[in-house]
Amino acid sequence: MTDEQDARRRPTISDVAALAGVSKGAVSKTFNGGKGISPDTMTRIRAAAAELNWIPSTAARAVSGGPARAVGLVLRRPAELLELDPFFPALLSGVESVLSEANYAAVLRFVNDANTERECYAELIGERRVDGFVLTDLRHRDPRFEWLTRLDAAAVVAGSPGRGCPFPSVRTGAGGEIHALVRHLIATGHRTIAHVSGPPGLRHARRRQQLWAEAARAGGLTPGPVVVGDFTADGGGRATRELLDHPTRPTAIFYANDLMAIAGMSVLAEQGVRVPEDIAVAGFDDISLANYVTPALTTVHCDYRRMGQVATQMLLSRLRGEEVVQQFTIGAELRLRRSTGG
Template identity: 40%
Template sequence: MQHRVTIRDVAARAGVSAGAVSLALNNRPGVSQETRRRITEAARELGWSPNLAARSLARGPQVHTIGMAISREAVDEGLDALHMALIGGIEHVLEERPCSLLLHLTTSREMETALYKKWWQSGRVNGAVLTGVTADDPRIEPTHRLGMPVVAVTHPDHSGPFPAVWSDEAAAVTEAVRYLAVLGHRRIAHIAGPARLGSAQIRSRAFEDVAVELSLDGHRILSTDLSAHQGAAATRELLAATERPTAIVYDNDLMAVAGLAVAAELGLRVPDDVSLVAWDDSDLCQITRPNLSALSHDPFAFGSEIARCLLELLDTGRADHRIFGTPELVPRGTTGPPPRRP
């Protein structure tokens, strides 16, 4: 693992004393222009930046800071109540200590990796929370090399060397499909998130397994980007088919609401003609007519568990993977028996 580049490393590279490096990089007199240039070049080559935490020691006790990157797309689409509740849960636990949460917008995974390197080498953060983890996530290896404490919000299959915090999504999908099968549904579809996402892979695999176990007829899985637009398009494709599904399970609430609108557009009644189940029981699910059946969990408590895991890692140098609950199915007005065949 990489160590943090220090002022002594810069001094060794430039062939000067640590004091000369301090003078040069703080733009103080006492070194020649040539020496200043050599020191600046050495610092740039090593990727060194001032240790903000060390500078703050003179001002009082050190305050731990946890870094967390958020994609620009998530902000542009609007951080929903579930995301905000998860962030709130993290902050709630951090407030129990002299800790704070540093949020930053990123536009790519490469930018996020560079941001972690900058934060860690400058002492800006003491650890980080990694979200939106994909299979073979390109952020994991370079971030691990930094030696920075990190907790990954994903199943351990995708967390690499980092401790993982996750909920049992496979069990939740299995429960939803079994419930629909008990109601009499045999043609059930799953509108999933991007295939690269670890959570989407786990949910789709669980859906496939339970569909095979129950010998369901013509079950289908369609991948989307989790947007309302693609959720609507996938619903339209399914419901326009000759042998359309009698029930659909969505990977988020936004797509389920879009699917409800598409069903009405096609003249289908919910749940008389088609049943719908949303992932994430949000306010959206409860203001639609009919109210959406949904897989419900507590994002605030989940965020709190993420923070506790990271604080344990900071305190002891290690933390175990931990599972935090299973989303529970809340049946409402969008699920019922399938339509009778003529």
């Protein structure tokens, strides 16, 4: 057996303490937050640890089953959407603000297919790289519910969870706001209110379309036309051109996000179509530029940053073994601006 040789070769906390000229307690404290240790001493201890190639607590904690002090986010979307879709940076900003306070890290993985996705969840939790997950971009009959249940992994959903979700969830309750927006458009004389949707595979895109259709019906209209967009500026521009050529030309367009709406307004301007006089325009998200385009964009304000914060707080509570509310809803707000004549 080579255990003894290993032990001889592998440095111990005592070696580090001796080299740095401090107690073992000081070494331990340095690698567990550093409370009560001066910066200079910590630097000396870290240098000693580096010199001896000594591996401190986390790896040992992982082997002994302690917490990883990290939360995983596995995203099955192209990494380039990060720079196009404002939802994820806002969510991540909220997640990070809570993790940062708790001295936790976020472990991010982008994956391209279901097999890699599944492997990735299993590895991150199995190898104790993370203590739990924040799930987002929920899909119809999301398979992650079953995978994570089998892995006995802690998780919280940021978004509308759908039926059969075994995890606590935080969503934005924008139903009332989309209804109020459509009512406002109907009250100001619109009878053909088009929708430019997000990718139909995403639950939140489906949900926005569904709420728009419900609201139109509730107001006595036949919902439509609908053009499928992809949440990008280019997609919004393309969808807008399609609507201008549509046999049933709308007098108002509700876009499933602001990026598509702003790109759409630019296409309308280019074609000499006045907003809001000829076509009223509304978006969803309230990105920081929505208030700065001309005319300012009517939209539904969603606080995704707060969604990320609450989801992460819930996950950390669960990891501490505390009771957690099962469903949390963050209110949205309708922001009527000039693009709907508001």
